[in-house]
Each structure stands twice: as structure tokens, then as C-alpha cells.
Amino acid sequence: MRLINRKPGRTLAVFLALVPFVALVVAYTVASEMRLAANPSDRLLPSLATLGETAARLFTEGDRRTGEILLWNDTWVSLARLGAGVAIAAATGLLAGLAVGLLPHARAALGTFVAVVSMIPPLAILPILFIVFGLGETSKVALIVLGITPVLIRDMSQRVLDIPRELVVKAETLGASSLVIALRVALPQVMPRLVQSVRLSLGPAWLFLIAAEAIASEAGLGYRIFLVRRYLAMDVILTYVAWITLLAFLIDWALRALSRRLYPWAGGTL
Amino acid sequence: MTTTRLRAAAAAAALSLGLGAGFGAAPAAAQEKTEFRVAWSIYVGWMPWGYLEDSGIMDTWAEKYGIDVEIVQINDYVESINQYTAGAFDGVSATNMDALSIPAGSGVDTTALIVGDYSNGNDAIIRKGEGGLEDLAGKPVHLVELSVSHYLLARALDSVGLSERDLDGVVNTSDADMIAAYQTDDVQAVVTWNPLVSAILEQPGATKLYDSSDIPGEIIDIMWVNTETLAANPDFGKALAGAWYEVMGLMAAGDEEALTAMAEASGTDLAGYQAQLASTEMFHDPADAVAFTSDPALPETMVAVAAFLFDKGILGEGAPSADFVGVAYPDGSVTGDPNNVRLRYDTTYMQMAADGAL
Numbered sequence: 001m002r003l004i005n006r007k008p009g010r011t012l013a014v015f016l017a018l019v020p021f022v023a024l025v026v027a028y029t030v031a032s033e034m035r036l037a038a039n040p041s042d043r044l045l046p047s048l049a050t051l052g053e054t055a056a057r058l059f060t061e062g063d064r065r066t067g068e069i070l071l072w073n074d075t076w077v078s079l080a081r082l083g084a085g086v087a088i089a090a091a092t093g094l095l096a097g098l099a100v101g102l103l104p105h106a107r108a109a110l111g112t113f114v115a116v117v118s119m120i121p122p123l124a125i126l127p128i129l130f131i132v133f134g135l136g137e138t139s140k141v142a143l144i145v146l147g148i149t150p151v152l153i154r155d156m157s158q159r160v161l162d163i164p165r166e167l168v169v170k171a172e173t174l175g176a177s178s179l180v181i182a183l184r185v186a187l188p189q190v191m192p193r194l195v196q197s198v199r200l201s202l203g204p205a206w207l208f209l210i211a212a213e214a215i216a217s218e219a220g221l222g223y224r225i226f227l228v229r230r231y232l233a234m235d236v237i238l239t240y241v242a243w244i245t246l247l248a249f250l251i252d253w254a255l256r257a258l259s260r261r262l263y264p265w266a267g268g269t270l
Numbered sequence: 271m272t273t274t275r276l277r278a279a280a281a282a283a284a285l286s287l288g289l290g291a292g293f294g295a296a297p298a299a300a301q302e303k304t305e306f307r308v309a310w311s312i313y314v315g316w317m318p319w320g321y322l323e324d325s326g327i328m329d330t331w332a333e334k335y336g337i338d339v340e341i342v343q344i345n346d347y348v349e350s351i352n353q354y355t356a357g358a359f360d361g362v363s364a365t366n367m368d369a370l371s372i373p374a375g376s377g378v379d380t381t382a383l384i385v386g387d388y389s390n391g392n393d394a395i396i397r398k399g400e401g402g403l404e405d406l407a408g409k410p411v412h413l414v415e416l417s418v419s420h421y422l423l424a425r426a427l428d429s430v431g432l433s434e435r436d437l438d439g440v441v442n443t444s445d446a447d448m449i450a451a452y453q454t455d456d457v458q459a460v461v462t463w464n465p466l467v468s469a470i471l472e473q474p475g476a477t478k479l480y481d482s483s484d485i486p487g488e489i490i491d492i493m494w495v496n497t498e499t500l501a502a503n504p505d506f507g508k509a510l511a512g513a514w515y516e517v518m519g520l521m522a523a524g525d526e527e528a529l530t531a532m533a534e535a536s537g538t539d540l541a542g543y544q545a546q547l548a549s550t551e552m553f554h555d556p557a558d559a560v561a562f563t564s565d566p567a568l569p570e571t572m573v574a575v576a577a578f579l580f581d582k583g584i585l586g587e588g589a590p591s592a593d594f595v596g597v598a599y600p601d602g603s604v605t606g607d608p609n610n611v612r613l614r615y616d617t618t619y620m621q622m623a624a625d626g627a628l
Contacts, residue, residue, distance in 0.1 A: 039376075039377045039378065040377065041375075041376055041377020041378075041612075042376060042377060043355070043375075043376040043377075044355070044356045044376075126447060126450070127447065127450035127453075130447070130450050130451060130453070130454050131450070131453060131454060134454050134455060134456045135412075135441070135443075135451055135454050135456040135457060136456055214444060215443065215444045215446075215447050215451075216412065216441055216442065216443040216444070216447065216451055217441065217442060218439055218440075218441050218442065223442060226442070227415055227416065227442055229348060229352070230348055230368075230371075230372075230415070230416045230417065230584070231371045231372055231375060231416065231584045231585075232352050232355055232372050232375075232376055
């Protein structure tokens with residue numbers, strides 16, 4: 001049988017899925033023990049036990065001065081920024097995408113502009129963002145919005161253009177107006193795609209969030225990571241990294257579940 | 271299926287061993303060697319490191335002792351210290367405070383090979399508009415948290431009977447974006463260092479409230495090296511000190527070629543660089559560096575710095591008190607825990623340079 005047709009059984013599939021994770025943990029443990037044997041105070045690769053203790057402390061113990069648990073506070077602050085940024089970007093992406101995809105005039109006006117703007121690296125124009133939006137929450141949300149909106153608009157408009165022409169013509173012969181076609185033909189087709197695009201944009205969105213928090217802030221997951229990096233507290237950084245990874249995974253999973261429930265006609269996706 | 275499983279397990283083991291050997295490379299082992307790597311980052315007092323690599327002065331001295339020294343510029347200051355701490359370099363340029371918190375706090379025994387200068391105005395607290403330090407109460411202050419700027423702010427507030435609690439918080443702001451940040455309306459006061467200080471003071475309405483010349487000798491810029499590497503390879507220390515003080519001689523004599531090269535490397539011109547040097551107390555003469563390092567004021571500074579670091583939680587969770595890390599001085603005295611000496615001030619090589627014994 002050809003290799004491309006050989007499929008793993010259920011047990012083997014689970015085993016194969018676990019292998020890379022186990023390999024990573026083993027590699028980390030080996031490396032960590034090598035370094036700790038040479039220098040017991042080494043902070044670069046703390047032992048798993050130290051990581052566990054640090055994680056327990058970060059999740060449960062309050063700050064010495066304020067008494068609030070920094071990790072939860074950082075999490076809420078960051079998720080609020082991420083949520084606001086992604087929500088604004090998704091709404092803009094959907095509306096502009098529908099307009100560009102359906103209306104030739106909008107396409108003529110915005111198509112090239114969006115294509116050009118999407119090439120600007122937002123991090124390179126940070127000083128301008130600061131002057132325009134200030135140093136507070138607005139500029140952090142704005143960075144996320146600017147970072148992911150152009151891609152969403154381009155993807156959405158392409159999805160609208162991909163709708164079979166016959167569907168649109170049929171709706172027209174049945175007497176549908178442009179608005180009705182947008183709401184009843186295009187929207188149901190692109191909504192599942194929007195969720196999928198947002199899921200793919202979450203990676204860049206986290207990147208922009210952490211970059212924004214590294215530059216000027218008083219709280220947030222990215223802020224804490226860059227702050228404790230000043231004294232090489234890798235135990236704290238690694239705990240935060242694991243936490244961010246888990247959060248991102250859960251958000252991704254929730255969006256997928258939501259998409260399946262709301263738009264069953266889109267079929268299963270990754 | 272059994273073979274597949276075996277193969278997968280074998281691959282996983284090979285992969286993990288490979289990875290382990292890769293990123294777990296043990297810190298530079300203390301043994302005799304002939305190749306050394308030293309990291310430095312852009313700062314007025316450290317520009318000579320770049321010059322002595324580019325001009326070939328380092329190579330001349332290294333050859334004299336039959337070794338090879340590579341001086342590497344790292345664009346991110348904290349990352350250069352982290353890399354040194356992780357074992358990628360044998361030496362690094364850093365302040366007294368960061369050497370105590372990062373390598374020494376991480377258990378890497380580190381020695382001050384060359385005490386190069388102290389900040390005498392290079393670090394400053396600046397606000398928009400008129401007013402004094404007392405007026406900072408209730409205002410947010412933008413700075414690189416946990417850096418020497420933070421230490422300067424703590425000392426300044428202390429001098430007028432205030433503490434960080436009296437402020438409307440400190441906002442961690444990247445030094446790379448400090449000038450842009452200063453121009454926004456949200457920012458009322460910043461603490462930063464040169465060349466940013468001069469750039470910000472050029473803006474209309476900027477007032478300097480306090481600077482490091484108010485606490486002379488407390489923010490010290492030093493070339494640190496791994497204690498074990500130095501002990502096993504004294505030639506490494508001699509070559510570095512020899513090359514450094516040759517360049518110091520050029521600087522003291524006002525050698526325009528050398529100074530211009532350093533100015534350009536730091537992104538300014540000769541006049542701009544000399545203005546920064548004016549607020550930097552360079553120890554051109556090794557005898558001055560020896561005298562400064564042997565002064566009883568140094569232990570007092572280090573105790574104050576350790577207290578600051580402990581108060582901010584920077585010494586790490588394993589640190590039960592501010593005395594957790596011991597610091598040894600040239601006369602053999604120790605502050606902090608004498609059983610955990612991880613930071614050493616040693617005048618041996620600077621003394622050799624002063625005696626012309628290199």
C-alpha cells in the first residue's frame with residue numbers, strides 16, 4: 001500500500017500526537033538538568049518542579065504590595081485589549097469585505113488601497129500611532145486593529161467574489177435588492193469564513209498585543225514578560241508563555257465550536 | 271505497527287537528545303582556552319569597546335598574549351547580559367546594578383575587570399513644564415522599569431521624602447520609544463538616559479528635575495567577566511585591560527580620529543559625543559579606577575542597590591533577603607552573604623595597567 005494511503009489506527013494516532021510533546025518535555029528536562037548541575041542557581045531553564053511552584057504561586061498568591069493576583073489581572077487586561085482589537089477588526093473586515101466584494105464602485109475605490117495598506121508593517125509606524133492615539137489603551141487596541149484588519153478585508157472581499165455568480169443572478173431574477181443579496185446570499189456564505197479568518201488572525205493579534213504591551217504599559221501578559229526579562233526570571237516567563245498558549249488554544253477551539261454550531265452548512269474545518 | 275512505534279520512540283529520543291544538547295549547552299566551563307567572546311552594547315561609556323575591536327587594538331593585545339578575543343556588539347542591552355548569564359559570552363558590559371540582579375542573582379560568579387566610568391548626569395528625570403521633584407506626587411512617570419532609571423527615581427523621591435506610592439504609578443516604557451512617548455499628552459515625566467536625555471531636553475518646556483550627578487558614583491559602568499574563566503585564563507584579563515587602557519590614553523589625549531569613530535558608531539557627531547562624555551566620569555587613568563573601586567563608598571552603594579533590588583523583587587523568589595548575594599571588595603571585605611559571594615570587585619588588572627605591567 002502506498003504511504004499516502006496508510007492511516008494510523010486510533011491508538012497510534014493518539015500516541016503519535018503525544019510524541020512531539022513528550023519529546024519536548026524530555027528535551028527540556030535534560031537540558032535543564034544539565035544546566036542546573038553546572039550551576040544550581042541557573043535561571044535560564046528552571047526545573048519542572050520550580051516551574052510548578054512558580055505557576056502555583058503566580059495563580060494563587062497576591063502581590064506583596066497591592067494584594068491582587070497579578071497573573072489574573074494581567075490576563076483580564078490583555079484579553080480585554082485583544083477582544084476589543086479583534087472585534088473591531090472583524091466587524092470592519094466583514095463590512096468592508098462585503099462592500100468591496102459586492103459593489104464595483106467600492107471595489108474601485110478601496111481594492112488597491114487596502115492591498116497597499118496591508119503591506120505596511122504596523123510596528124514600524126508606532127511613533128505615529130502614539131501621537132494619534134496617545135499612550136493609553138487606545139493605541140494598543142489600534143495596533144491590533146491595524147495589524148489584522150487589512151488581511152481580514154482582503155480575505156472577506158475575496159470570499160464574496162468567490163460566491164458563484166449563478167447564485168447572485170438567481171437572487172436578482174427573484175427580485176432581491178442589493179441589500180437583500182448582501183444579507184441573504186453573501187452574509188451566510190462569508191460568516192463561517194470570517195470566523196475561520198479570525199482564528200488564523202489570532203496569532204498575529206497576540207503578537208501585536210504583546211508588542212504593544214512591551215512598549216508602554218502598567219499591566220498585561222506581554223508587559224509582565226518583558227518586565228521580568230530584566231532579571232531573567234524564566235520561571236515566570238515560561239509560566240506566562242504556557243498560559244498564553246493555553247488561552248490562545250481555548251479561544252481557537254471556542255471559535256471553531258461556535259462556527260460549527262452557528263454555520264453547520266459550512267462543513268467541518270480544521 | 272510495532273516497528274512504527276519503535277521507530278517513533280527512537281526518533282523522539284534522538285530528537286530530544288539533540289535538542290537537549292543544543293539549547294542546554296552548559297555555561298562556559300572554567301578551563302584554559304584561547305578563544306574568548308565579550309559582549310557590549312551602545313552606551314557613551316562603552317563605545318571604546320567597539321573602537322578597540324574595529325581599530326585592531328584588541329587584536330594586537332590578544333596576539334601579545336597568544337589568545338583570540340572577539341568583541342561583539344549586541345543591540346539589546348538586557349539581552350546581552352542575559353546571553354552572558356546563559357554562558358554564551360565570557361564577559362559583558364553592564365552597570366553595577368544589572369550585574370548584581372542578573373548574572374550574580376542567577377548564580378554566575380562575576381568579576382569587575384575594568385571599572386570604566388560612572389554616570390555623572392547621563393541619567394536624568396525630566397518633566398514637562400516648570401516644577402520640582404515634589405510636584406511628581408500624583409503624576410505617572412514613564413521609564414524602563416527595574417532599570418537604573420528606576421533606581422535613580424527611587425533615590426530622587428527619597429531625597430524629598432516621597433516614595434513610589436505617592437506617584438500615580440510608573441509606566442514601563444521601552445527606551446526605544448521614549449522620545450516618541452514623550453511627545454504624547456499622556457506623558458508628564460520620564461526618567462531615561464543619554465543620548466535620549468539630550469534629545470528630550472531639546473524639546474521646548476522640558477525641565478530636568480534630577481540627574482545622576484546628584485548621586486555621583488552610584489551608577490557604575492563596568493566590564494564584567496566570568497570569575498572562573500578569568501581565574502583560569504589571566505591572559506584574557508590582561509589583554510582586555512591592556513587594550514582598554516590604550517584606548518583610554520587616546521581618549522584622554524583627545525585623539526580626534528578615535529573619538530570621531532566612537533561618535534559615529536553611537537549615531538552622533540564628535541560634538542554630540544563629547545557633550546555626552548561631559549556627563550560621564552570616565553576613568554582614563556587606571557589608577558583613578560583603582561582608587562574608586564577601593565573607596566569605602568562602593569560597599570555602601572552596593573548595599574543600597576541590593577536593598578532596592580530586593581524591594582522590587584528583582585533578586586528572585588529564592589532570595590530571602592537583600593543580603594542573599596554576597597559582594598566582595600578589593601580589600602577582602604564582603605557585603606551580603608559571605609557564603610554566597612557571586613559578585614567581586616577586583617583591582618588586580620586595573621592595578622597592572624596603572625603599574626605599566628601589561
